[in-house]
Amino acid sequence: MTIASEPADGYAVRSRILNFLKYGANSNPADPRVPFYRHPIFVRVAHWTNVIVLTVMLMSGLQIFNAHSALYWGYQSDFNHPLLSMVAMQNDDGSLKGVTQIGPWQFDTTGWLGASQVNGQWAVRGFPAWATIPGPQWLALGRLWHFFFAWLFVANGAIFASLAVYRGHFRRDLKPKVSDITGLPAEIAHHAKLQFPKGEAAKTYNGIQRLTYFTVIFIIGPLIVLTGLTMSPTLDSAFPFLPWLFGGRQSARTIHFLCAFSFVLFFIVHIVMVVLSGTWNNVRAMITGTYEIEQAGGRHG
Numbered sequence: 001m002t003i004a005s006e007p008a009d010g011y012a013v014r015s016r017i018l019n020f021l022k023y024g025a026n027s028n029p030a031d032p033r034v035p036f037y038r039h040p041i042f043v044r045v046a047h048w049t050n051v052i053v054l055t056v057m058l059m060s061g062l063q064i065f066n067a068h069s070a071l072y073w074g075y076q077s078d079f080n081h082p083l084l085s086m087v088a089m090q091n092d093d094g095s096l097k098g099v100t101q102i103g104p105w106q107f108d109t110t111g112w113l114g115a116s117q118v119n120g121q122w123a124v125r126g127f128p129a130w131a132t133i134p135g136p137q138w139l140a141l142g143r144l145w146h147f148f149f150a151w152l153f154v155a156n157g158a159i160f161a162s163l164a165v166y167r168g169h170f171r172r173d174l175k176p177k178v179s180d181i182t183g184l185p186a187e188i189a190h191h192a193k194l195q196f197p198k199g200e201a202a203k204t205y206n207g208i209q210r211l212t213y214f215t216v217i218f219i220i221g222p223l224i225v226l227t228g229l230t231m232s233p234t235l236d237s238a239f240p241f242l243p244w245l246f247g248g249r250q251s252a253r254t255i256h257f258l259c260a261f262s263f264v265l266f267f268i269v270h271i272v273m274v275v276l277s278g279t280w281n282n283v284r285a286m287i288t289g290t291y292e293i294e295q296a297g298g299r300h301g
């Protein structure tokens, strides 16, 4: 069927889908849009560098975790009382069963955690092969990658934070306001109804964004670096306050793991919000700097 002979409804559905992909769930195609320079170059460079660096760090980190796939609290590993463990057990027929234990609870996670396939063969491993780099099992190189990219993460973060303060990005866009906390219930309600800011209000981040970005950049970021440093015995003997600060090397490892998964959780919600508020407009703005602001109608219009 040619496009010309398609029913009018088909056009309407297609243009609504296209409009959703470009401008998000609550945009009105009829409203005018004006370009607005939203992200300075240092934010864009730091952001995309971070996406690459964090992806490598997470996947090489899971490789290192797999060398001993359990977490503990305190100074020593108490093998009998892990906070979390991913192990393999043997079924009666000899096949492997992956079991994940979180505190007193046990879950069958065969195929995902504890036991999964590598090149068609079942293997005992914490996280599956597709989640670890530079290969299914290569601890030494995984550690080298992790430590190399950790310094890139620190350098990128330090340059970004300095420029953010110096260029006013921190004060203007990232520093949470008291009204971000008092207005949180209303902001959550707006998000739940897929009502994203328009007009003047769309020129800055909303309260939820400020609170989340601030937490990710200035709390979880430094925390993951400090807990990472605490896992080094050499640094612990040079700076004994490090293990003291986190209640032991094993606690630091657990907090490090929780920070990594906070990044993963942030990433999932971040992508969902980017899609709901307009994939094309958002991603193009994070690449070129320019965002199209819808002028009339809707919330804060």
Ligand code: HEM
Residues within 6 Å of the ligand: 038, 043, 047, 050, 051, 054, 055, 173, 174, 205, 209, 213, 216, 217, 263, 267, 270, 271, 274, 282, 283, 285, 286
């Ligand atoms: C490791 C993964 C990621 C992290 C940690 C991350 C973190 C952040 C942070 C902290 C900001 C605020 C930047 C600032 O203004 O200083 C931001 C903004 C943004 N990110 Fe990401 N991001 C990640 C992945 C992605 C991906 C994969 C996309 C695209 C699909 C994306 C799209 C955006 C967009 C469009 C904005 C601007 C939002 C707006 O203008 O309202 N991010 N991200």
